[in-house]
Amino acid sequence: MSRETGRLAGKVACITGAGSGLGRAMALRFAEEGATIAAQDLREEAADETVKLLDGDGHRAFGGDVCDEGDMVSMFAQIHGTWGRLDVQVNNAGVSRLPGDGFDEMMAGQGSQMSLMGYEAFSKMMAIHAGGTFLGTREAVKLMGEGGSVITLSSIAGLAGWGPVHYAAAKGAVLGFTRAASRELGAMGIRINAIAPGVIDTPMTADVDEAMLAPMVMMTPLRRQGTAEEV
Template structure:
């Protein structure tokens, strides 16, 4: 991919201080683009510290994506870089592995405020200043493509897909494309730690359950998901909009029968 497209352009990545978001930022910097990272975490304390770049190419905004004040700071950071805003990645998200009846109203509202309202604010506040021909990518999940017991998380990830399609219609006259990436299992240290309401043993069982339903029999490296995001941000996808791209090792397309096939011996386990 020619680096000439990326040079002199700015991209915003939310939740970009670690994991999948950091992989997206690192790819953008490597291509020569500028990046504004939005994350309440300090990169120095994150699981993956983002690769440092000169202040002229990288700005950090410490704040919650569910706050309009954070997005005003983001726009100031974009203006300070002084290069056209060409893209937005709504990557920030939190999880909660509780069913409908287990989820409190406070938990519901907090999760949707980060996962869904944050993306809505990002699109609403950046689209007016984004260059024509830009690109917006919402990061959903396989939980946004099928039934999943985690109520608030599932609702937010389905909502991200709908938000992207509505925005794609509105922004099409300006040739701004809006798409959604739906990762499956992503192999990071965080997924194996107690989080989202799970203890260590439950977290491991959750990982293995997802892996067993993935035909490729593993989780994605964060950089593999980042590659799909970069594709949707870049010129090779200029005729792609309002589309959902699963990056899940075949989980949604063939996971159920892949698992059954291995269980009965018709399909061999991965070598």
């Protein structure tokens, strides 16, 4: 049975972190459904590679850092200048590890990751996930009318406390933000919803030690990692 297509025809969608993994998979699917894509990534060349893979014409790649206010304000100004509006915003950009987060030292047997984690690494993780989600949502809703949709990417880590504390805390913050924002944006006719995937086979999880992934996979009903396309 063929799946329905064309459900996003005429819509403009911005997807952050679209250069790989879930972001690229979402960009491909949205374009297949007829959307015009603003593909953002920290590495503009990665976003550009995604754009080259998309069905249809008129898509555009953007570089920039989602937790840099100037970068985000500039990108959404360009989106407004190019299309005049935005219908869908997907706050997907994120990382699971950062320099100074204590992971390597923990694996070397020097102690728990939290006891070895630097505050800068913790703060940066919060800025990328929670701050990036805030900035992306704030700027996106300025370009949206009634019927607009914002999608935020949390994680099972934010619900169940899986993984390192900085990542779980950041993803939990995304959930709290989404709940609070839904009350305000709902009055404007704009929906905001969070997705909380489990362990997904992407470049981000490829860097995670197998010894850490295995217990999380075993707690997953399917007993395997999910795929970006399934999300």
